[in-house]
Amino acid sequence: xxxxxxxxxxxxxxxxxxxxxxxxxxxxxxxxxxxxxxxxxxxxxxxxxxxxxxxxxxxxxxxxxxxxxxxxxxxxxxxxxxxxxxxxxxxxxxxxxxxxxxxxxxxxxxxxxxxxxxxxxxxxxxxxxxxxxxxxxxxxxxxxxxxxxxxxxxxxxxxxxxxxxxxxxxxxxxxxxxxxxxxxxxxxxxxxxxxxxxxxxxxxxxxxxxxxxxxxxxxxxxxxxxxxxxxxxxxxxxxxxxxxxxxxxxxxxxxxxxxxxxxxxxxxxxxxxxxxxxxxx
Amino acid sequence: xxxxxxxxxxxxxxxxxxxxxxxxxxxxxxxxxxxxxxxxxxxxxxxxxxxxxxxxxxxxxxxxxxxxxxxxxxxxxxxxxxxxxxxxxxxxxxxxxxxxxxxxxxxxxxxxxxxxxxxxxxxxxxxxxxxxxxxxxxxxxxxxxxxxxxxxxxxxxxxxxxxxxxxxxxxxxxxxxxxxxxxxxxxxxxxxxxxxxxxxxxxxxxxxxxxxxxxxxxxxxxxxxxxxxxxxxxxxxxxxxxxxxxxxxxxxxxxxxxxxxxxxxxxxxxxxxxxxxxxxxxxxxxxxxxxxxxxxxxxxxxxxxxxxxxxxxxxxxxxxxxxxxxxxxxxxxxx
Numbered sequence: 001x002x003x004x005x006x007x008x009x010x011x012x013x014x015x016x017x018x019x020x021x022x023x024x025x026x027x028x029x030x031x032x033x034x035x036x037x038x039x040x041x042x043x044x045x046x047x048x049x050x051x052x053x054x055x056x057x058x059x060x061x062x063x064x065x066x067x068x069x070x071x072x073x074x075x076x077x078x079x080x081x082x083x084x085x086x087x088x089x090x091x092x093x094x095x096x097x098x099x100x101x102x103x104x105x106x107x108x109x110x111x112x113x114x115x116x117x118x119x120x121x122x123x124x125x126x127x128x129x130x131x132x133x134x135x136x137x138x139x140x141x142x143x144x145x146x147x148x149x150x151x152x153x154x155x156x157x158x159x160x161x162x163x164x165x166x167x168x169x170x171x172x173x174x175x176x177x178x179x180x181x182x183x184x185x186x187x188x189x190x191x192x193x194x195x196x197x198x199x200x201x202x203x204x205x206x207x208x209x210x211x212x213x214x215x216x217x218x219x220x221x222x223x224x225x226x227x228x229x230x231x232x233x234x235x236x237x238x239x240x241x242x243x244x245x246x247x248x249x250x251x252x253x254x255x256x257x258x259x260x261x262x263x264x265x266x267x268x269x270x271x272x273x274x275x276x277x278x279x280x281x
Numbered sequence: 282x283x284x285x286x287x288x289x290x291x292x293x294x295x296x297x298x299x300x301x302x303x304x305x306x307x308x309x310x311x312x313x314x315x316x317x318x319x320x321x322x323x324x325x326x327x328x329x330x331x332x333x334x335x336x337x338x339x340x341x342x343x344x345x346x347x348x349x350x351x352x353x354x355x356x357x358x359x360x361x362x363x364x365x366x367x368x369x370x371x372x373x374x375x376x377x378x379x380x381x382x383x384x385x386x387x388x389x390x391x392x393x394x395x396x397x398x399x400x401x402x403x404x405x406x407x408x409x410x411x412x413x414x415x416x417x418x419x420x421x422x423x424x425x426x427x428x429x430x431x432x433x434x435x436x437x438x439x440x441x442x443x444x445x446x447x448x449x450x451x452x453x454x455x456x457x458x459x460x461x462x463x464x465x466x467x468x469x470x471x472x473x474x475x476x477x478x479x480x481x482x483x484x485x486x487x488x489x490x491x492x493x494x495x496x497x498x499x500x501x502x503x504x505x506x507x508x509x510x511x512x513x514x515x516x517x518x519x520x521x522x523x524x525x526x527x528x529x530x531x532x533x534x535x536x537x538x539x540x541x542x543x544x545x546x547x548x549x550x551x552x553x554x555x556x557x558x559x560x561x562x563x564x565x566x567x568x569x570x571x572x573x574x575x576x577x578x579x580x581x582x583x584x585x586x587x588x589x590x591x592x593x594x595x596x597x598x599x600x601x602x603x604x605x606x607x608x609x610x611x612x613x614x615x616x
Contacts, residue, residue: 021405022372029402033391040390040431110386114447117350118403119375 019121026120030128031135034102038136045140048098051201052091052144055083056151059211075213077154077244084148085165085237085244086210089172089230091144092137093204096173097197099133100180104193107184107275122276126269129184130177137173138166145241154242165237171257172233176200178264185268185275204230214247229260303328303455303487304349308358310511311344318344320511321358326489326504331481333502334491335606341511342491343383346459349489350380363454376404379448383459383491385440389433393424393443396432397450404451411450418446422476438469445476449484456480458490462497474501495602505602507609514609519602526600526608527555527569531581534565534594541566544590551584553577556608566590567607569600 038044060080067079075082103125106112115125145162149155156162187193205211207221208230214222225231236253238244246253304326311319319341326332334342347353349362351371360367363377387396394415401411419428422442427435432443441461448456461477462470478501480486492498498505499519507515507522515522535541541559548557548568553576555569570577574597585592598604606612 019372025405026403029399032402033388033395033399036395037388037390110382110384111388113352113380113382114386114400115403116352117375117378117380118400119372119405120403 022120023124026124027128031132034132044098048095048140052087055087056147077242078152080152081154081242083211085234088141088144089233090205092141092169092173093176095137095140096133096176097180099136100177100184101193103129103181104184104187126272133177134170134173138170141169156241156243161240165240168233168236171261175261175264178268181268182271185271204228208234210234232256302326304362306360309355309360310357311348312356318511322513328487329485330503331488331501333498333505334508335498335505336508337493340508342508343459346457346491350378350457351375377454379453379456381444381448381458387432387440390431392431393428397447400447400450418449422446438465455487460492461490499602507606509610522605523600526604527571529570529574530598530600530604531568531574532565532596533592536591536593537564539590540588544585544588547584547588
């Protein structure tokens with residue numbers, strides 16, 4: 001009897017199906033928790049969607065009329081449709097970085113310790129945070145895309161093209177989730193982290209083709225444009241969603257975005273691993 | 282054949298596992314940069330007991346708990362929790378412990394039920410079992426009314442109760458409580474003590490708690506370790522630790538600059554003094570007696586006069602853990 005008892009305890013000591021099972025349960029539990037938190041806090045939703053909606057309504061509608069009369073500007077679609085991909089990327093970027101900050105909040109207030117003493121791999125904490133951040137980014141980007149479709153009316157209703165564009169949004173957002181995870185693993189508090197979001201947000205939009213064609217820009221901004229992953233994400237999705245003329249080309253857009261994603265996620269992973277190894281520092 | 286080898290493996294694992302101690306450590310140490318937070322702790326905690334690590338803030342209590350709960354790795358020594366090594370078998374350790382941290386770690390927008398449910402999910406608890414367990418635990422700590430409200434609406438005591446049962450959610454063998462009643466009013470504190478005693482009784486738990494509260498250690502613990510400067514300086518049941526202090530303790534309050542060391546030396550030379558210690562920061566001398574204080578007061582005052590130690594006040598007390606702490610660390614334990 002005693003042996004049977006001890007044996008069942010021994011079995012209980014070993015994770016079912018090895019570490020993969022623990023990883024999967026951990027990611028699921030964290031994803032669920034973060035999504036529940038997201039739904040229960042209107043702050044995060046309005047914080048992310050507020051700015052893009054302002055861009056669409058005020059900047060988009062105001063410029064719409066003016067730009068349509070500027071024959072010299074080489075834009076083949078209406079201006080609202082033209083800026084929608086850029087505003088979608090802005091939304092995805094803010095959502096990804098805010099979603100990544102969940103990790104920082106949980107680190108700062110100690111919630112992360114609950115996960116660290118649970119029988120799940122440390123990696124589950126990172127992947128759980130990343131998956132919830134991506135989910136939030138996609139949901140909110142889709143809302144802005146829908147808004148662009150309604151206001152501009154130029155959306156290409158090919159489901160595959162829409163989905164392909166959303167996949168590109170995910171790849172783009174993943175890169176920033178990686179950066180967010182790295183910052184969240186390093187940052188000492190929330191204040192510094194939020195000033196970084198500000199640094200990312202608008203400058204990345206201004207130094208890209210989100211609001212104007214690259215061809216119209218002075219040389220030094222052009223250089224910044226080509227260094228900015230936003231340019232490639234906008235170029236690809238503008239083509240897919242609205243049939244806009246490509247300035248870079250899908251064959252360059254996609255590899256650049258993939259490399260961006262892989263490098264940033266790896267960077268986030270490395271930094272997170274270091275912070276977990278030395279939780280006191 | 283496969284069954285045989287499996288049995289052999291189980292047998293070997295059991296041999297490793299069947300340690301008589303719930304927690305056992307040897308030379309457990311942790312250094313942060315140049316700071317030695319824990320300098321070699323040897324602990325043996327009996328199964329089913331409540332064990333208290335008593336010490337001031339910064340003594341190394343939390344660092345010790347963090348090592349035992351696999352949050353951080355020791356830089357030296359080893360520790361076995363529930364029979365498993367905290368470094369090599371950390372996953373098994375995690376499966377058998379529950380932890381309540383010093384600071385409140387609850388998400389304020391989520392309800393108490395969600396907090397417990399997510400905790401169950403992290404441990405792969407089957408859904409039905411998790412539901413039943415939540416019901417049982419919520420009744421235990423009387424949170425039925427509040428359990429579906431966001432935790433931001435909870436009082437400090439309610440949050441503590443919720444965290445206490447979260448640590449119990451997965452039926453751990455060993456529960457770690459880091460300062461379980463810190464910041465609570467006396468009423469809530471006593472309530473938590475009742476729950477802890479009840480939990481031990483009903484669930485056969487081993488509980489390791491840290492505290493800097495003498496009453497808490499004295500009321501709850503079967504065994505107490507006094508930890509100071511990263512080392513355990515005394516260990517025993519509260520009764521033996523206090524019993525070893527002698528019959529009564531007399532505090533002699535002097536005036537500033539009095540010759541306390543000479544007074545202490547003179548006291549130690551008498552037949553009725555068990556121990557004596559000067560506390561220069563308070564201008565006082567504590568005297569542990571072998572006999573009742575009534576018969577010793579006059580000799581003590583006479584002795585003080587002869588040594589030129591001016592007496593401002595005298596107080597007699599039955600020794601308590603505070604005096605034990607004072608004796609071993611030379612300091613008083615303050616909040």
